[in-house]
Amino acid sequence: MNRSKMNSKLLYLIISHLPITTTSFCFDRTCTNLSSISHGPVRKYPTDLPTFSRANKYRNRQTYFSLYSLADSISSSSTQLNAATLDSPVIEDTKIVSKIEDKTAQSDWKSDNFVFGLESSGLSRPKGKVAQIVVEGDDLETTPAQLALVTSTLLTHAIVAAISISGLVSNHGIISGSVLGVMTAVASYISADLGSGVLHWSVDNYGNGRTPIFGSIIAAFQGHHSAQWTITQRGLCNNVHKLCTPFGIPTILAISALFHSPTISLFFAVFCAAEIMSQEFHKWSHMTKGEAPGLVNWLQEVGFILGRREHALHHIAPYGCKYCIVNGFCNEFLDSSGIFRRFEHQIYKWNGVESNAMKLDPKLREKTLSGKYSLD
Incomplete structure (x- = not known):
């Protein structure tokens, strides 16, 4: 088996075992396009095992979580592997991760931070004289x-x-x-x-x-x-x-x-x-x-x-x-x-x-x- 076929098979094994579907992999600054969706800005993480585990946790916790790639078509030289020097591939995703983290950090009505004025309270003041129920199970109707x-x-x-x-x-x-x-x-x-x-x-x-x-x-x-x-x-x-x-x-x-x-x-x-x-x-x-x-x-x-x-x-x-x-x-x-x-x-x-x-x-x-x- 020549080196080109080995490289292609290795790349296939890496991709097939990933838990994330919309992903791009970059070798030597050239990206393999695995998604038709492209958004920015992006943030990069090394594709080591802990990183994939962390990304998988994000995916399991938020069903709407998506990763987007910025990619060009792969060239024939983009899959060349060097036995002595192998560049670590990176996974690109949007800043939606930080937004999800912010949302999960917000308080509910049973939290010590449930105080209007604190950034982590999750409370916001509506415009005008608008009713806002803040306690779960509360209602404005008299029973x-x-x-x-x-x-x-x-x-x-x-x-x-x-x-x-x-x-x-x-x-x-x-x-x-x-x-x-x-x-x-x-x-x-x-x-x-x-x-x-x-x-x-x-x-x-x-x-x-x-x-x-x-x-x-x-x-x-x-x-x-x-x-x-x-x-x-x-x-x-x-x-x-x-x-x-x-x-x-x-x-x-x-x-x-x-x-x-x-x-x-x-x-x-x-x-x-x-x-x-x-x-x-x-x-x-x-x-x-x-x-x-x-x-x-x-x-x-x-x-x-x-x-x-x-x-x-x-x-x-x-x-x-x-x-x-x-x-x-x-x-x-x-x-x-x-x-x-x-x-x-x-x-x-x-x-x-x-x-x-x-x-x-x-x-x-x-x-x-x-x-x-x-x-x-």
Whole structure:
């Protein structure tokens, strides 16, 4: 068998054992055309075994992955092999490999990087007031189960509150009992605003969709920054039902059974109901005056529920202030005191985990870790 036939057979064996169909091989800078498709720009890899294995992985992982060749017809001299000096063939492919790697590196709603503003979040802000579902399995339609859960939960809180007020009046008289009841409700409502700030800060900055109990809430809050108008297209029960898990019927019944105190029961009935409704107050703060009911506009103007201007400040990156969403009463104190920055600094020193606000703003990170906590 002469050398020319050996070279041809060797070339045939190499090609027939490759797992890639659209490939060009280059020997001595001359390419064998195995595909009619030609695109650029291209990137070259040596055709050793690890390279072919890597290319095969790309092909298996992405069914649409293609390799393109830039080739001329092979000349008779292009298959000459030199026993002493054999040039390593190269495989040419497009930059689609890097694009695939970028896509596979993006986060989903159960990832720690699922934070709008991070390059790896996979989140983008649509133009206009467009609804965007970010949590798998979520939907904007209210289901019968959501309706039943929210209705029974709020009704239970109302019954517990009414029984508690009746107990206060029975124990202290109608005037003293009523005054004590109002004071308890006001204190509870302000505490609920503070509690909503702590909850909002924690779910905005820590955890992900895999976090027990709060996972879906965390993903919803963190994804909310990418399409804040989505919340306005939810009905009441669809919007607040997730908060009925931590602040629902088992919670208020357990507290009432544990303390046997009408004051404590009233406090937590108002507190839990306000926490649940805070998400609806939050929704109204994203609606225009023309979209919101007249009563809602009035309640916002008098400061009983969260106002539009107050909450709009929260939606400025890195989303590090104005976390309270019942009525925003506690925001000024929390932001000026820097209490959340202090918490973030302590958490970082404890386990090295950065808040999402610090991830988004290097200057805020530097300021926080240097002990400068106030946002003024």
